[in-house]
Amino acid sequence: MPRLTDARKELRRTQIAEAAVRCFSRNGLERTSIADITAESGLSVGSIYAHYRNKAELVRAAAREMLSRRAGTIGEYAAADVPPGPDELLSRLTAAIDPAEARVGVQTWSEATTDPAVRDIIVDATDRMRTMLHDCVTAWLVKVEHHEPDRARELAAPIAHRVMALYQAELLYTALRTTDEETAS
Template sequence: MPRLTDARKELRRTQITEAALRCFSRKGLERTSIAEITAESGLSAGSIYTHYRNKAELVQASAHAALAKHAELLGTYAASQSPPDPDELLARLIDGIDPVKSRVAVQVWGEATVDPIIRGVLVDMIDRLRSMMQTCIEAWLVKLEGLEPAEARERAAPIAQRVLALYLAELLHTSLQSPTEQAAS
């Protein structure tokens, strides 16, 4: 049997992670079995276990994939000639909230209260997201508000904390909406 190329492995991992997210969203982290993820992905159990040892690794991979997407987006904003101000940054981030992923995120928060590995992943993810937001806000303060980089760094930290808190609150709010409410939003 031919070996999987790196690109093919990454495609399989993405396929599995996306299937896991759909299952987690429907049934929750605790009630979703690997068998259900296997069926949802269309792959064999052996393929799932080739890429992930357990559900905890799937949760970690999902968190890191979400963070990578945010990093790319926030990096683009920070590098632009006119980075968004904090209100616009928050509005753009909120517009990008995926209801399925928001439900899984809230479940991960709950699991983080009892699972130290997931807690570590979650705390790291939130810290990195805050840092990326701070970088974006620093760029706005320097490029559009004319602040010196040192002052921008100092002023951006508490602003980034507030933007993050509001974003996480909106993520929670979205996760609690019914599909009908989400369609009306």
């Protein structure tokens, strides 16, 4: 059998992680088995284990992937010629929340309270996201509100903190909505 290229391996890992997120969203982290992920991905058990040692590693990969996507979006906002203000930034972030990912995100926060590896991922990603929000708000304060850069950085810290807190609250709210509520909105 031919060996997979690095690019192909990464695509396969992403395919497996996305299948895991769908399963985690439907069944919860604890009730999802490798068999569920195998069925969802359409791959063999051997293929799953060739890319991930166990379910815990898949949980960590799924968390890292979801948080990385969100961080990338915020980075794009900060780099814009006219960065969005705090209200618009929050509005864009909340509009982009995927309900399935929100459910898995909240479950992952819970897992972070008992799994040091997941906690490290969550703390790192949250810190990076808060830093990017700070950078975005700073850019808005400088480019749109015309503050001096040092003053803008100072003013941005509490604003970014509030945007992050409101975004996390919206993630929780979205995660707690039932499927019926999702389809009704």
